[in-house]
Amino acid sequence: MNISSHRRTRDRVVTVLTYAAMVFVLLLPFALFVGLAVKSDLLFREHSLGDLLFSSVWRPSSGEFGFKPFIVGSVYVTLLAMLISCPICLLSAIHITQYAPTRVAKVVTTAIDILAGIPSVVYGVWGMVGVVPFVGKIAGWCGIQSNGYSILAGGIVLSIMVVPFILNILMEIYRTIPRELTEVSLSLGATRWETIRDVLNRKALPGILAAFGFGFARAFGETMAVLMVVGNVVKIPEGLFDPGYPLPALIANSFGELGSIPEIESALMFAALILLVVVLIFNATLRWLIIKAERY
């Protein structure tokens, strides 16, 4: 080796620093999990996991922590959002990648980029100004008493926020399908639509499901915008116009007021832990499925 010693030492130092950065980053997910788990340990001394997850009594002052209303609230709001945004994303992804002329596709992708950039709080402000009164009005027409702060409002705002996320994955999936599939199908006499329906969609199906799953995980942890429009009442919502109280909103709302009492702090950390575990399980399973699907 004909390297000057100066270059060699510099190479060594830089290499060590580079590896250190890598190790630091790779430890982050474990640190997140361990940090939150240690903090929520206090809660487990007096309550069992089943109690915490399936009891619906939430009285922090008398030491009763049932997370069921929050978990159910989260699931409802997220499912609503997915119900609204999944079909729209799928249709639009097919439109952009298969039918739309370049200029139209560019307009839509720019719109998606802008939607992706808008901060959560701004969505929240818009939700309070635009969506909440609208939902209140609809409730009025249906003859239900509601001020508009409801899981429906949360679901609508959330559905718009996850559109760019899901749509980008979907477009990527349709773009990576080999062109030959389309060509062969068309040359065999299938129409454009039959090609999409019977060939492309079938090929893309695992990817589509994965995109919806990622969207769900993403929406599940969204905090500020949902917090601002969902009403935040500790109760299991029974209808679309009922207020709910999702997990992230619980964490964001009560940190400041209750952070000083150790047991409540521990309960909030446990809430964060539930969120983290749900998101990690979703992401890990879907990644694993994608890797499996790619192999065959």
Place this chain on the structure above:
Amino acid sequence: MMEEKKLSDIRAMVKSHERPARTGRKLGEEVFFRSLMNIASVLIVGVMGIILLSIFYKGVSTFSWSMLLEDMGSGFYLNRGGGIKNAIIGSLYLSLSATLLALLVGLACALCMNVYLVRHRRILNAARFLLDLIWGVPSIIYGAFGFSLMVFFGIKTSLLAGIITVTLFILPIMIRAIDEVMKTVPAGLSESVLSMGSTRSELSYKVYLRQCFPGIVTAVLLAFGRAIGDAASVLYVTGESARTPTSLMDNVTTLPVAIYNQINSPHAATQDKAYASAFILTLVILAISLLSRYISKRYQKYRIY
């Protein structure tokens, strides 16, 4: 001329063949779904337009220049006047330093994966898997984690705690964006550089850095946009302050948190200021997005290969 006409004829022929068979159900189904697709795309663009328009409309009518020049002062949320200068400056301090820190760590991490570990497929796949996992972790969890980290190290709520939390939050975003660009560097480039006798670190920091410069700039701006717009991660680690921060240990209110507090105020005048602040934040984000498009186009020509 002749040739051209022929070509257009052929195009027309191909086009007419691509048209759906004009028989009842088949055609109906395609027309039905195509119109649904058009509606979906129009809906997305329309909603984007509605959001921007209503934010701009509300914001312009409530905006005043004095908001940019005054600190909040005491009793801001109780309608005692004041602007949001401290929130804007605080947000800039916070997100600029977090972006810088995340760039230092993230760049090293992305280089490590693409230059050093490139031959160890298994380790590389595992690393990318872990990175994908934390990429999806919502910001509120970093907020909770940052809070417990703060308690663990005995730091009080401060700008510093906020910077650390936000750095952790944008790190995965940054790494993934840089990694995507570095994956596209052709293997031939690194092979030729290595065969000329350069070390791996020189390959990383002289060749890769320059080759991927446009992508890195885009990644930085993306991460910066996330950092400045996120409220959930800093909600309880930066504390609150009505003055412009002067040191790392000062409490600081960021712009998104200020918006959240303003809109929850019972006073209509303070709520109006929330609209104006949301307008300012949206403008900043849009400017960043435009800038990143421009820069990535402009610097494309300085790439090596």
